[in-house]
Amino acid sequence: MTNRIDRIDHVGIVCRDLDEAIQFYRSVYGFELCHVEVIESQGVREAVMRIGDPADEGAPYVQLLEPVRPDSAVSAWLDRRGPGLHHVAFGTGDVGAAADDLRGQGIPPIIDPPGIGPRGARVTFLHPRDCLGVLTELVEPPSFGAPAAGADPSAR
């Protein structure tokens, strides 16, 4: 395990209508829908559309986000900026060590220590004001095949 950032895990895209966006990315680019869920804590409905081999759970993906509550952060984003690119997520083998490193550099992770996101990944975010305007997520994927120990059931 290493805290090195070694890949683009996904790009997050805000949309007005998740079903329309799923259909767009499927028909235009051939991306495969792997997962849809409502994340109540964030007030969003999320779809994961994997790029490349859909059986490769480490392949990068497009994460489509539709707000389901007007008081959610994503709803405010949509009102302010319209639909489009929302964040980039970089992958690492150890998000806890990456968060420690960032804190040491004066960049406080928004979720500290990192939390358990959808599908058992460990994640944190960095605020755009600390990252030259880019909302940035760091993702440590779950150990595929193993039980997602510690996963937050409320996020499922």
Add this chain to the structure above:
Amino acid sequence: MTNRIDRIDHVGIVCRDLDEAIQFYRSVYGFELCHVEVIESQGVREAVMRIGDPADEGAPYVQLLEPVRPDSAVSAWLDRRGPGLHHVAFGTGDVGAAADDLRGQGIPPIIDPPGIGPRGARVTFLHPRDCLGVLTELVEPPSFGAPAAGADPSAR
């Protein structure tokens, strides 16, 4: 060669100060600077910072863009939206076939037929109005190791 979109090639990020952004992505994430150039036709100075193995010319990267002319599209973007995520680029083995496919679906590529971009890649763009708000680039990488035949010298 296939027109299948099979990876995230890069994310494009607009910044006010390219040197500051290069320093940020190097020191915070350890990304390696591979390339800097001015692209006169687009009025931008561009830096390529590869994620993962810098010797792997197929590895994804962050493309940092600083406007060098106030009348450039990127300058207008910066004035309107501030620094941050600008576009996502998907990789394909045959951008010409991908462009044909998109045109057939009623999505006109902005550069049609695809042009030669920096470092010999064949590229085109899709307008955000056709892509649910996302400025999207399609990239067919050059054949690494071979001369970049047909590369536009004015873009170098």
